[in-house]
Amino acid sequence: MQVTQTLSEGLKQEFKVVLPASDLAAKLETQLAEVRAKAQIKGFRPGKAPMAHLKKLYGKNLMGEVLQEAVNEANRKIVEDNKLRVASGPKLDFPEDRDLVEKALEATGDFSFVVTFETLPAFEVGSFDDISLERPVASVSDEEVEKAMSQFAERLREYEPKTEEGAKAEKGDKLTIDFEGKLDGVPFEGGTGGDVDLVLGSGTFIPGFEEQLEGVAKDEKRVVKTRFPDDYSATHLAGKEAEFDVTVKEVSGAKPMELDDELAKKYGFESLEAMRAAVRANIEADFDKASRDKLKRKLLDALDKRYSFELPPSLVEQEFEGIWREVEKERARPTSQKEFEGKSEEDLRAEYRVIAERRVRLGLVLAEIGQRAGVSVEEKDLTEAVVERARQFPGQEKQVWDFYRNNEQALASLRAPIYEERVVAHLSGLVNIADKTVTREELFAEDEEEAA
Template sequence: MQATQTLSEGLKHEFKVVVPAAELETKLTSELAGLKDRVRINGFRPGKVPLGHLRRLYGRSVMADVVQNAVNEANRKIVEENSLKLALEPQVVFPESREEVEAVMEAKGDLTYTVTLEVLPTFELKDLAGVELTKEVAEVAEAEIDAAVERMAKQNRTFSAKEGKGVKAAEGDRLTIDFVGTIDGEAFDGGSAQGIQVELGSGSFIPGFEDQLVGAKEGEERTVNVKFPESYMAQHLAGKDASFAVTVKAIEAPDALKIDDELAKAFGMESLDKLKDAVRESIGRDYAAQGRRKVKKALLDALDAQYSFDLPPSLVEQEFANVWRQVEADMKEQGKTFADEGTSEDEARPEYRKIAERRVRLGLVLAEIGEKADIKITDDEVTRAVVERARQFPGQEKLVWDYYRKNPQALAEVRAPIFEEKVVDHLLAQVKVTEKTVSKDELFADDDEEDASEGGEGKVKAKKASSKSKKKA
């Protein structure tokens, strides 16, 4: 094998590789010789099949494997001999000439191809001694605990038949209804049901549906006219006007709200005090997670400000494609266009490319820091993460588990966030972090511009694209 470098431009390297026909012939003969002891062919004793006959039967399929193995071996040697750290898998371009390909497959011509390698940039890690961060913390207020318990009580409250002649449904009442929905006079799939319960004012039905049932009487038939939201999950219904013929079968009023030990027992707690302690702990975890998110973002901002180096173009393109795909999906979900956000696709793309570049740059920096610090991910940590993901799909846990077990790429996606959090912990231990007590509103205050750009050098104005899209990006 002979490899000649034909291009060295930034992080991109290109080599012309020649594998002589004689080398291919040797490899093919060796493979066929090993094959003759394994195959069974009528008319020949085991191990006695002539190589010429095997070549006529299996030559092309075996040669395909020989060529693939030769390419893999050649690429590996190029990487090792040139001490390259690849950003992506090598991109191989074979000759287009049919005559050349046929000659290679017959081992009568040299295998000549071009391989393009994109490598990771090299950079020196910076000193973080001067970095100072503020970590926001908030105390859980008793009023918030009480409000949370009250919400739980409302979710668990009972209803009783609303008595009295000609009683009317009011907000907060629970109705049992039958309905038949039509669009342009035609019934549609999923538009009809019987014995459905709806709590007026809960917002669980299409906007406007519940409002039009306020004042209804038991046994009354009403026509409810609504419009499906543009972002409705069923695309064939999104944005369409619909009419529902509703029959009120029963009206129930909510019973008195009881917040006591019996409520706690309904949630598996011994007493109301125990329930409040569990709520306090749960809210505290939410506060801690938010504080962690914000201090992590501040740390990444500090890192981003310290580093500037060339990025592998293909990695940036891949990341940008991921970001842009999320943006488009989010805008479709909201039923919006770039024009609705006061911008255009051409104006928005450069802003989101900056987000992709920042993510790639920080990813490379965190990977380098983690490697230098010898940060490892244990099998137990990965297993726990997969189990946690599987628990999100009740009844399908085994399918999820098998998917990750059989899919190395998916498993790598589980490892990545674990590794990142460990590197962040490692870095936070090296910088000065000062805690600052703030209110809940301050802790959860959203700055759309910073969320959108993740604090990088290219901050995106809120009007230039959907804030929700930016946060997801």
């Protein structure tokens, strides 16, 4: 095998490979010998068929396998000998001359081809002690905990029918209603409901619906006129004026809500204080995650500004195509039209290609840092991730488990974020971090850059 490098340009490495006919013939002889020892050929005793006859019967098929194996071996050897860090490839260019291919298949002529590799960029990682970041932190107030406790209690709030004569519905009361929706006097699909419970002021129905039912009494009929929002999920109803014929079957008032041990026991806690402690812990976990997420964003921004190097075009294109598929799905949704208003497809492609380049750059940086630091994702970590994913699909746990365990690409989609988080955690110990106390609103506020 003869290998000659014909191009070294940036991340593109090209080689010409020549597989001599003598080497191919020798490998073919070895393959034919193995076939002769096993093949049952009419007219010949096992292992006694002439090589020329075997070559006539199986030569081209076996040579195809020989060539494939030789090409793969050549590619492996090129990567090893040249210590290439391959980003994608190899891209193979075989001869177009049919006569040359035929001679190679007959082992009477050399077989040559060109192989191109796209390699990963080399860059210095350096140190990180010159990076200084602020980490927003917020403490959980007693008011925050009590608000959450009240929300839990609200979910279990009980109602009882208003029995006084002519009792009117107020905000916070629960109605049991039948309704029929119409567009231009014609009932529409999905616009009818029976024995539907509706708490006035809950915002469950479309804007304007609940407000028009305040003051109704049991057995009263009322026509509610309203308009579906422009961004309504059912596109055939978005922006349409509608009327609903509503019959009120029951008006119920809310019973007093008690925050006590009985409420806690309904949620599986021994006491109200145990429930309150668990609620506080959950809120603190949410605050901690928000704090980590904001710190991570600042860290990635700092890394993005620090490193500048040539990116493998294939990785950028692959990342961009994934992003663009999601963008096209989003553009097709009526609720997202304003977001893309006034932007041409060319502008959008340019905008999202910048995002793809950032992701690839940061991915390469984090991978290099993680490799040097010995960061890894163990099998048990992946198992835990698959189990957690399966829990999100009650009743389909086995299907989810089998999907990830039998799909390496899907499993990689779980491995990547775990690896990234561990590299970020490692980096967090190398940069200078100062905590900054903020309010809850500031902690969860979305920055303009984050929105972008």
